[in-house]
Amino acid sequence: MTEPDPDADRERRDCLEQWDAAAGGWDKGGVWMRERAAAVSHWLIDAIEPEPGQQLLELAAGPGETGFLAAELIAPGGTLICSDQSEAMLEVARTRATELGLTNVTFRVINAESIDLPVASVDGVLCRWGYMLMVDPLAAFVETRRVLKPGGHLSLACWAEPAANQWLAVPRAVLIEHGLAEPSPPDAPGVFALADPQRLRALLEDAGFGEIEVDAVELDFGGDSFDEWWEIMLQMSPVGAAVRAATPELRRAVAAEVAKRLSAERTARTLVALASA
């Protein structure tokens, strides 16, 4: 049996607390993200080729957008399990599913590192921007493969390297410089933890996945004024709370520094991967 690791457990609690707190921001920012990230969701869904009657699982679903697009494709007869570690996020997802009139979705609080589902119970798993945040991504991949039927597919997205994602890297650096976030090693859980395609591939292989394809999708997060964009980022990011809690002077200094260093184009790159159980 694995020894309990108090540091890892604390990291898991912190992660849950931060995403619970960010759920309201994802409710408000949902439309913004849905429009800009649609290309990624479509890549992930096309990759697993959903068919009527299938059982699909979305992990770290947040507001559920990606899985909801697939839910329509598995009807009639198929069910989507929309899951996240955070009940507050699932509440956002429930509201959205009701707006969409979806009737084949169930909602479950699931930590992807220990999935409370039987062996070989789902045909496909989707996860957009979740695994890199997990304390033990290998455990999450092993669990994912356990619940997939043999030959079932996992498709996932993780942010690519910082140089291609200045919209994430610059605010992070500025927050660290201003004492509002902690520096962390590159492999530690966080937006860039699985940015190296070789590490991502190696973890999937170690978890027993085969037929692994890793690709990249370019996104455009520009178009809004800096102030509008920064407000959305602060609402949706788990570190936004630290900035909101800072003094008005510090908040202004951070925003000014990010605006100065970040190009108005705000391009983004995400890795996408398909793997077979």
Ligand SMILES: C[S@@+](CC[C@H](N)C(=O)[O-])C[C@H]1O[C@@H](n2cnc3c(N)ncnc32)[C@H](O)[C@@H]1O
């Ligand atoms: C960046 S949001 C992405 C939400 C959604 N997948 C999307 O693309 O819009 C990250 C989500 O991962 C969830 N998450 C982080 N660690 C998790 C874990 N170990 N198990 C399940 N969910 C997790 C968070 O609660 C949060 O909702």
